[in-house]
Amino acid sequence: GDSVVQTEGQVLPSEGDSLIVNCSYETTQYPSLFWYVQYPGEGPQLHLKAMKANDKGRNKGFEAMYRKETTSFHLEKDSVQESDSAVYFCALSAFNAGNNRKLIWGLGTSLAVNP
Amino acid sequence: EPEVTQTPSHQVTQMGQEVILRCVPISNHLYFYWYRQILGQKVEFLVSFYNNEISEKSEIFDDQFSVERPDGSNFTLKIRSTKLEDSAMYFCASSTSRTEPSYEQYFGPGTRLTVT
Numbered sequence: 001g002d003s004v005v006q007t008e009g010q011v012l013p014s015e016g017d018s019l020i021v022n023c024s025y026e027t028t029q030y031p032s033l034f035w036y037v038q039y040p041g042e043g044p045q046l047h048l049k050a051m052k053a054n055d056k057g058r059n060k061g062f063e064a065m066y067r068k069e070t071t072s073f074h075l076e077k078d079s080v081q082e083s084d085s086a087v088y089f090c091a092l093s094a095f096n097a098g099n100n101r102k103l104i105w106g107l108g109t110s111l112a113v114n115p
Numbered sequence: 116e117p118e119v120t121q122t123p124s125h126q127v128t129q130m131g132q133e134v135i136l137r138c139v140p141i142s143n144h145l146y147f148y149w150y151r152q153i154l155g156q157k158v159e160f161l162v163s164f165y166n167n168e169i170s171e172k173s174e175i176f177d178d179q180f181s182v183e184r185p186d187g188s189n190f191t192l193k194i195r196s197t198k199l200e201d202s203a204m205y206f207c208a209s210s211t212s213r214t215e216p217s218y219e220q221y222f223g224p225g226t227r228l229t230v231t
């Protein structure tokens with residue numbers, strides 16, 4: 001079945017450090033790929049997306065490239081800020097047999113940036 | 116900016132009791148979803164709903180669960196007889212379309228359900 005695996009647990013960079021959060025996916029379909037961000041006490045919000053292979057999602061200095069050949073969608077940023085601290089979820093959207101979409105989620109990566 | 120709202124923010128109930136979690140999706144959206152997130156675990160799909168019927172449900176969504184859109188604005192999730200393992204954050208989401216290229220689900224802030 002469809003699945004998403006991402007960097008687990010907590011990532012603790014210092015402000016100004018570069019960041020890579022890994023995300024790999026598995027599906028027999030041609031999914032859309034997303035990174036959602038979740039702040040304490042809130043629901044997930046769409047952070048960036050890529051609809052097809054070789055698309056690059058961008059938002060607030062973050063980037064993720066949809067790489068079909070390696071089935072990956074790693075989240076990257078050159079220089080993290082304390083305000084980036086949150087939980088990040090990688091997700092894929094694929095059609096089911098009824099032609100409806102649902103989101104398949106990774107476990108989430110907690111980013112805590114040291115000031 | 117339109118948003119998905121959910122009530123209550125926190126619900127505490129005793130095992131075996133019925134609970135109803137409420138959601139008001141964004142007004143022009145047509146597709147509605149419930150997800151849950153057990154503390155420290157991944158977000159899990161429960162059910163999708165379109166045109167007043169369930170489109171898909173997961174194996175989690177057993178006979179104890181039901182969904183309803185009673186009045187054209189609210190979207191509810193009912194758990195008939197809660198179990199301890201139902202304790203989780205429940206998120207409602209909505210989207211305009213299931214096929215558009217820029218497909219996106221918009222999430223509410225969640226209801227934390229605690230079963231004691």
